[in-house]
Structures are given as structure tokens and as C-alpha cells.
């Protein structure tokens with residue numbers, strides 16, 4: 001019998017995107033080839049951040065009943081690198097679980113931002129997906145934009161605000177950027193804390209809303225046109241799925257729209273020329289490499305009516321539900337969800 005690789009799948013986490021992580025992780029787990037891989041599920045409690053070895057079905061994860069109804073045992077990363085895994089306690093004493101790699105399926109803070117990746121790296125557990133540095137850089141909208149600029153890629157004109165700030169001065173500076181503009185926490189996800197500001201009187205309340213999520217806030221010029229995405233998979237050799245397009249009927253791609261698509265629509269492939277799609281893919285690859293990504297990530301950009309490409313952000317752990325954009329772009333390129341999961345696991 002051939003040796004099965006043992007993969008620790010992480011889900012949950014202390015993040016506003018805890019719920020989304022449960023949906024993504026349940027879908028990924030359901031598509032892992034159990035003939036080839038053995039799995040260990042590590043759930044991170046949404047409030048306490050506690051690590052729990054969960055033995056149960058993906059359905060209970062999806063319904064957020066894993067904590068109450070599944071068998072859960074507290075586990076800790078084993079800082080002894082010869083273990084490459086976790087420790088837990090039984091009546092007889094301390095036990096260890098060794099794994100070949102870890103696959104974090106967490107979104108936002110305390111999971112997608114490099115913190116978990118750093119702990120895993122320190123414990124000598126190979127991480128599937130982006131590592132500490134690229135995760136942290138991609139989570140930081142200001143630093144990621146600076147790196148994109150160094151590669152000669154356009155980004156929205158912007159201004160970063162920290163406390164204490166002078167509201168009147170900020171209004172003058174916002175005037176230079178022009179309305180409408182976007183106010184965002186520097187580190188955000190699922191559009192939490194983001195406001196599209198159309199007039200000056202909405203500016204300061206929007207800035208305060210964003211400060212509830214982060215200690216740095218960015219004011220960004222609105223890029224006209226539409227948002228496009230690229231699903232990138234690989235580390236040395238990259239595979240890029242079909243480019244997708246977000247069609248908005250009004251407002252922006254906020255939390256409700258992202259998960260209900262009430263007034264917006266996702267087109268895969270995007271309704272653009274083959275040439276433009278290739279240019280977007282090349283740009284995505286440059287950004288992926290410049291930000292040190294590995295394994296997989298979704299690169300989001302804007303395409304203006306003049307055909308100019310602007311970098312928006314890289315999601316190092318994009319949504320992974322069966323109707324999410326990343327698997328959708330791969331599907332349009334002929335890669336099924338199960339094949340995608342297999343490819344991702346192989347990058348380890």
C-alpha cells in the first residue's frame with residue numbers, strides 16, 4: 001500500500017470572515033481524494049482562537065455546528081520541528097500528531113494574513129499556499145500597491161491615514177483625489193469596513209467605520225470600468241484560469257453582493273478580447289511573483305474603459321465554495337473542483 005500524505009486542513013479563525021472560511025473549508029474537504037490523502041482537521045474557534053482537532057463531517061463545519069456537535073480536542077503546534085505537527089493531551093499524557101503539510105483555509109485576519117503561516121513555518125510544518133511574507137504583504141493594501149507600482153503596474157491614487165488625523169485637512173486631500181472615492185481599512189476582506197464615499201459629508205464617518213477594523217485607513221480614487229480576476233495556481237510554473245469579470249449594476253462589490261449576487265453578476269470568461277485577457281493574465285503573473293506568492297492566489301484588477309489594467313488586491317486564500325470565483329475561473333479553464341484541490345495539494 002502506498003503511503004498516504006497527511007494534510008492538516010485549518011478552518012475558522014478569529015476573523016470577520018469566520019463564516020466564509022467554514023463554507024470554503026467544507027467544500028475543499030469534501031473534494032480531497034481520501035485514497036491519496038489522510039486528513040486532520042484543525043478548527044480555530046471564532047472567538048477564542050483556540051485550536052481544536054475536529055473529528056467529524058464537513059457538513060457540521062459548513063453549518064457551524066462542528067464545535068458543539070463534533071468531537072473536538074485542544075491541540076497546539078509542536079515547536080519541536082522533529083514532530084512537524086501538533087501535540088494534545090490524553091489521560092496517559094502528551095501525544096503528538098505529525099503531518100506532511102498544512103492547508104490553511106481561513107480568510108482575513110489571523111489566518112490569511114501571515115500570522116498562522118508564521119507559526120506553521122516556525123514549527124517546521126510545510127504550508128500549502130502563500131507563506132508568511134507574501135500573505136502579510138497581500139493583506140496590506142498599501143504595501144501591496146507600492147510593490148505593484150515598483151513593477152510598473154498601475155494602482156489607484158491613494159492616501160493612507162493614521163490616528164490622530166486632522167479631519168479638515170483630510171477633507172482637502174480627499175478633494176484632490178476626487179469623489180466618489182473608496183475608504184477602506186488597509187487590511188480588510190469581504191468588503192468589511194469599506195465605504196464608497198460620494199460626497200464630502202460622508203467622508204469622516206466612513207473613515208471612522210474603517211478605523212473600527214484596522215489602525216490604518218486608505219482613501220482610494222475610484223477606478224472606472226469593472227473588476228476582473230485571475231485564478232493563479234502553482235509556484236515555479238504557473239497555471240492561470242479563465243479571467244472573470246464582475247458586472248455591477250450599482251454601488252460596489254460589498255459583503256451582501258459578494259455572497260448573494262443580488263444586483264451583480266460574474267461573467268466567466270470575462271466579456272473582453274482574447275488579447276486583453278492574455279494581458280490581464282500576464283499582469284496577474286507579474287503581481288503574483290512580485291508579491292512572493294506560492295501555491296495559489298486570486299489576483300484582482302480593474303479594467304478601465306480605455307483598456308488600462310489597475311491592480312486592486314491579491315487574495316492569498318480566496319473563497320473556495322463550489323460557487324466561488326476562484327474555482328469558477330478554474331472550471332472555465334477545464335479544471336474541476338476535485339482536480340483543483342488535487343493540484344493545490346500537489347504544490348506541497
Ligand SMILES: Nc1ncnc2c1ncn2[C@@H]1O[C@H](COP(=O)(O)OP(=O)(O)O)[C@@H](O)[C@H]1O
Nearest residue numbers: 156182188189190191192220221222223252253
Ligand atoms: N479603487 C476602487 N475603485 C473602484 N472600486 C473599488 C475600488 N476599491 C474597491 N472597490 C470596490 O470595493 C470592493 C471591495 O474592495 P477590495 O479592495 O477588493 O476589498 P476586499 O479585500 O474587502 O475585497 C471591490 O470589489 C470593488 O467593487
Ligand SMILES: [Mg+2]
Nearest residue numbers: 190191300313
Ligand atoms: Mg476584493
